[in-house]
Amino acid sequence: MNLFILGSLSGVSCLLSWWLTGRVRRYALDRRLLDIPNPRSSHSVATPRGGGMAIVVTTLAVTIAAAALGELSWRHVWGPLGGGALVAVVGFVDDQRHLRRRWRLLGHFAAAVWVLTFVGGLPPIHVFDATIDPGWIGQALAAVYLVWLLNLTNFMDGIDGIAAIEVITVTFGAELLYALSGAPGDDRVMPMVLAAATVGFLAWNWPPAKIFMGDTGSGFVGLLLGVLSLQAARLSPPLLWSWLILLGVFIVDTTVTLVRRAMRGERFYEAHRSHAYQHAAERRGAHMPITVAVAAINICWLLPVAVLVALRILDGTIGLVVAYTPLVAAVLWLGAGAPHTPPLSSAGRHV
Numbered sequence: 473m474n475l476f477i478l479g480s481l482s483g484v485s486c487l488l489s490w491w492l493t494g495r496v497r498r499y500a501l502d503r504r505l506l507d508i509p510n511p512r513s514s515h516s517v518a519t520p521r522g523g524g525m526a527i528v529v530t531t532l533a534v535t536i537a538a539a540a541l542g543e544l545s546w547r548h549v550w551g552p553l554g555g556g557a558l559v560a561v562v563g564f565v566d567d568q569r570h571l572r573r574r575w576r577l578l579g580h581f582a583a584a585v586w587v588l589t590f591v592g593g594l595p596p597i598h599v600f601d602a603t604i605d606p607g608w609i610g611q612a613l614a615a616v617y618l619v620w621l622l623n624l625t626n627f628m629d630g631i632d633g634i635a636a637i638e639v640i641t642v643t644f645g646a647e648l649l650y651a652l653s654g655a656p657g658d659d660r661v662m663p664m665v666l667a668a669a670t671v672g673f674l675a676w677n678w679p680p681a682k683i684f685m686g687d688t689g690s691g692f693v694g695l696l697l698g699v700l701s702l703q704a705a706r707l708s709p710p711l712l713w714s715w716l717i718l719l720g721v722f723i724v725d726t727t728v729t730l731v732r733r734a735m736r737g738e739r740f741y742e743a744h745r746s747h748a749y750q751h752a753a754e755r756r757g758a759h760m761p762i763t764v765a766v767a768a769i770n771i772c773w774l775l776p777v778a779v780l781v782a783l784r785i786l787d788g789t790i791g792l793v794v795a796y797t798p799l800v801a802a803v804l805w806l807g808a809g810a811p812h813t814p815p816l817s818s819a820g821r822h823v
Contacts, residue, residue: 477543478660482668485534489672492526497676497683505567507684519681522567523673524689528560530669531696535662544661551590552662552699555583556692559622563687577619580691584618587699594702598709599789618698621719624726625694626687630745631753632679633763636670639693641770642718643667646700648775649714649782655707663700666693679760713788714778717795721766721774724799725749725808732809746810748803755806773798 500506500520507521532553538544562579565571588594594614596605606613629635643663650660670693676682685693701715716723725748733746753762777795780786786794 478664481534481538481661482664485530485665485668486672489526489530489669490675492529493523493673493676493683496523496525519684521684521686522688523676523683524685524692527669527673527689528692531666532557534665538661545658548658548662551587552696555587556695558583558586559691559695560688563691566687580619580622581615583695584615587618588614591699591703595705600787614702618695621698622691622694624722626690627726628722629685629690630747630750631759631762632681633674633677634749634766635685635690636674636677637763637767638722639670640667641767642697645718645770645775645778646715649711649778652779653708653711653782659703659707666696679763710781710784710788713792714782717774717778717781717792718770720795720799721769724796725803728800728803729809748806748808751807
């Protein structure tokens with residue numbers, strides 16, 4: 473696939489997503505589908521939700537159109553889009569009427585199994601100089617990985633623009649890795665379409681957000697990021713490590729936060745306000761600096777390490793440790809997993 477076609481698909485995706493997000497926002501306002509601020513929220517104004525549906529519809533439509541026109545192999549479509557559509561449906565129902573946790577997880581694992589069936593599961597993993605064939609245990613771990621990634625994306629979608637910025641910087645970073653690795657054109661379509669669709673949505677979600685992504689979109693993009701990382705591993709084993717490095721901000725913040733909550737005996741799966749990014753946003757009193765900081769970390773720190781791994785200059789395992797170590801230190805310093813304490817007002821009372 474040449475750059476003109478890839479650029480055209482991206483341009484269509486961005487414009488379509490931007491237009492659809494505006495229509496979804498109007499629908500949400502008319503139906504009063506609003507996120508109402510509560511003690512666990514990081515926003516103070518009732519805001520329409522479900523804008524991620526624009527990313528879902530755009531990604532589905534453009535990718536299917538590309539396959540129908542012969543610009544993309546159908547084998548790159550059925551797995552990620554079938555699983556993504558199922559997750560989006562579960563998220564849409566949850567946005568409307570709040571599904572029970574067990575039904576959400578059932579839908580998520582069903583989507584993961586669908587994806588793994590079509591993409592061929594988890595390929596052999598390279599650790600230092602050894603190649604490990606994970607077998608059936610690896611496939612089970614791959615399903616858990618996909619469900620974890622789609623849920624942690626939902627957990628991290630708590631301040632304006634942060635989830636969209638993560639998707640955009642990670643997918644554009646992956647495009648650079650693919651270009652350096654000489655990946656086939658087919659493997660570059662979906663990351664670029666997803667990135668462009670998210671850019672169109674971000675025009676509405678940039679601080680101060682006019683609409684939120686909601687479970688519909690966050691689950692969809694989280695699953696697709698996981699699927700793309702597994703597909704990349706089949707192109708070149710180091711690319712799996714590169715993807716994990718690019719996803720470091722979300723993986724580290726969520727994992728450290730939930731582990732610390734679990735160690736205190738809390739129900740880590742319940743809604744809370746103790747992620748590092750939430751503490752940071754409260755300290756700054758604004759969302760934009762934190763969202764911009766995430767973009768800067770992804771571009772200036774994680775991407776260079778991921779490139780070194782993709783080019784086999786640095787071993788993937790070592791690269792992951794190098795990339796994650798300062799992130800772990802940073803989220804601990806910011807108080808990831810620590811109980812949320814409302815700031816004091818001028819009168820000395822918690823607000």
